[in-house]
Amino acid sequence: MDALTVIVKGIILANNLLDAGKDVAPILKDLVDTFNGKEPTEEELEALEQRLDAQLEEFNSPLPD
Amino acid sequence: MKRVLALLIATSLVAGCAQVQEFKSAVTAATASIQNPVTKKMLAQIEVAASVAVAGLVQYRRACLRGDLAENCRENIRKMQVYTRQIPPVLKNLRAFVKNNDQVNAIVAYNTVKQLLADFKTVALASGVGS
Numbered sequence: 001m002d003a004l005t006v007i008v009k010g011i012i013l014a015n016n017l018l019d020a021g022k023d024v025a026p027i028l029k030d031l032v033d034t035f036n037g038k039e040p041t042e043e044e045l046e047a048l049e050q051r052l053d054a055q056l057e058e059f060n061s062p063l064p065d
Numbered sequence: 066m067k068r069v070l071a072l073l074i075a076t077s078l079v080a081g082c083a084q085v086q087e088f089k090s091a092v093t094a095a096t097a098s099i100q101n102p103v104t105k106k107m108l109a110q111i112e113v114a115a116s117v118a119v120a121g122l123v124q125y126r127r128a129c130l131r132g133d134l135a136e137n138c139r140e141n142i143r144k145m146q147v148y149t150r151q152i153p154p155v156l157k158n159l160r161a162f163v164k165n166n167d168q169v170n171a172i173v174a175y176n177t178v179k180q181l182l183a184d185f186k187t188v189a190l191a192s193g194v195g196s
Binding site for chain 2: 030037039040044045048049051052053055056057058059060063064
């Protein structure tokens with residue numbers, strides 16, 4: 001996946017999240033900070049991990065009948 | 066208006082940083098198999114990459130459950146869950162290995178997470194999710 005694809009997908013995702021009433025700022029900030037080469041702090045890494053864990057938990061939960 | 070604002074913010078944040086090459090390198094680093102030590106920065110990169118991908122899947126699932134998508138969306142979700150359900154335990158190990166600087170196991174776990182991300186991305190694209 002090239003950088004442009006990632007950017008486009010990020011924008012689509014931002015719009016989808018916005019439509020769903022979600023705050024896009026944390027994801028966009030993580031994208032920019034991480035790919036700018038910034039070393040994450042312990043707190044930032046922990047927040048990122050918690051968000052990813054929550055996302056995986058929601059997606060992986062069994063589908064209701 | 067909100068949609069336009071989000072587009073402008075996302076574009077300016079990503080493109081405005083004028084470091085697209087580094088951005089591209091980071092994406093490449095987050096998707097290529099490695100043999101080198103796994104740093105906290107690399108851990109963060111793969112977690113961000115996974116977070117973006119899974120956030121898209123969560124939106125797909127929600128739309129599916131609302132009935133906004135074709136009936137086969139449930140089957141698509143189940144196919145991707147085969148891979149995404151393997152991620153949490155490996156990710157948990159990877160985090161511990163990196164934080165304890167257990168590089169031998171960290172490299173194995175890192176490459177496993179990347180392979181799982183690649184696997185579910187393949188299934189997602191084949192199912193028309195995210196296209």
